[in-house]
Amino acid sequence: MAKPESAVLWIETSENQEGRERFPLSGAEIVIGRRSDVDILLTHPLVSRQHARIIREERPAEDPSAGPVFVVLDLQSSHGTWVNDVRVDRHVLRPGDRIRLGQQGVELRYSEGEESRAGSRTDTATSMLEAAGIERAARRLASVLPEESTEAHSELEKISCLLDFHYYFGKAFSAEKTFQHILKSALGISGAERGFILRKQRGRFAYALGLDHLGNLLSESEFHTSGSVVDRVAGGGQPVFMTQGIHGELAGSESIVAMNLRAVACLPLEALSQESDAAVVTGILYLDSRKHMHSLSGLDEKLLTRLAGEAGHVLEKLEMVVTLAEQRRIEQELAIAEETQRSLLPRSLPQAEPFHIRAFCRPTRQLGGDFYDFISVQGGELTGLLADVSGKGIPAALLSSLTLGALNMEFRSSRPPNEVLNGVNKLLCIKTPAHRFVTLFLFQVGPDGKGHFISAGHNPAYLFRAASGAVEELPSGGIPLGMFPFATYQPVALELNPGDVLVVYSDGLTEAENEAQEDFGEERVRSIIREAAPRGAEHLETKLLGELDGFTQGAAQTDDITFLLIENRG
């Protein structure tokens, strides 16, 4: 016979394999019983306070050469210690022996060697459910146990439900999985037939998941319960237990009567409010049964309440995870849209003697709708445009694409710019709602500097005159594109003489704000142009950006900042 250097007691806590708990035996004496100071605590009515003892004997009296062995001794228990269905006072344990505390009581199995039965529980949860851990938890929780619990049979099972939940608690990835674990644990503890989790959405509690005691999913249509119970829990934040039959004012509740419910438990799932330290009810755990919930003792209520507390924290965490995932998703979408928008801008600036061109665009994080482009037309004229699309985000980026596509298409048909804009305006009126529009500044100049511009509701462009040092305004003569189908656009003459610089910009430049919410302003832009333009477009660009950054001091940018500088170097 193998020497039992190490042996294990398997405690049968339920019918299934999951219910087996192992308790390693060492050399020390083990006392089994219902009292809180014993080594293996089993809260079953047939178990005496100090029921049995297991000791290690080096030389058992029965057969001195067989030692060492483990021996079970009855401690004059009321219901007896039974080994393999025979009542014993003393018994030398052999592998496979079934020890029963009380003839119908809790069963323990004796085996030798650590691994002899390990196959029944190989998952990592085993580590959580190490016998020592179970025992500690049982000891702690047993202190709340009523002295004469009527349903002590499955206390360990219930405790393991809670411990199981602890284990999954750290591994919650999806809302549905988490809800399933909460419900499984709650159904296990309460013995209820059905469990539901409600989550607060837009101010009311709505079905999130349902599960029956066999593990089947229950759909939302199967959730019809007493609104009064849910309201009471949601309002007061206190759990409601009605497990010895429905009583009080709720007994008259139509839905409870209609469903023939015999037991209801409803608990708040609370999280700390973001605004204050007060707990807010973010979800509700609801359990019911047509039978009595067989075993809702004081312990069960405490376990359930504790489970609900843990579940509340999980919901809170989950909320944060969902929010983060949502943010990541939005950021990804924005990144794609940003890429799209960047791809709308020309990769290189045209070479068009005698003009020297600088272009700058700093989009916001929110994705605005500024764009500029240079369009090659027959005749060698330089045609450029800068546009600002209303709104932000993806709708703005889409409108940018639509506008740019329409402009290119219309220009390809070699029509004059005013006709191009008339056509684009009509198209945008049809394709977009009235509150979405595009302001646009378009200019066309030949090598001799002569040409024209059309502004469709765009901020006045500035024209630096080298001869006089003055800054002229080129105001809009038309309304923005996409508002009214009856709008028409007329070109206005423009002449860029040598040394002159044309500055076309979006309102993101003039309306850039500092922390005090003051605008960068048109006056400031004009004075920078007056000072810096005589030294050319590059210098002007550097000065504009330097002054702008000095002004905003890193305050959040709220709109795209875009400008084009066209210098006649002839």
Next chain:
Amino acid sequence: MSLKLNSRLVDDVTVLDVSGRITLGEGSSVIRDTVHDLAAKGTKKILLNLGEVTYIDSSGIGELVSGYTTMANAGGTLKLLGLTKRVKDLLQITKLYTVFDVHEDEAHAVRSF
């Protein structure tokens, strides 16, 4: 302060008193939605009082245009009352004052319908 909207009836003209900021994301679609609802109920005359508007951005201008178009399509009229400098400047830049009928005095505006 975000946008607030109050509706009152002067003779047969529905006056909408707007206050606060008309900007993207600060409930600017309230104007659009309100005008749309009124038009659907058969309202033909709307006077949009912008005297208490502290700020408007280009999206806000879009809301005014949307209201104007909605009324025009429904065979009605939308007029503007009491423009602050900011609104005036924007309507000037965008040349929209050529489209909107703008009034300084409420009684005069109500009579003009």
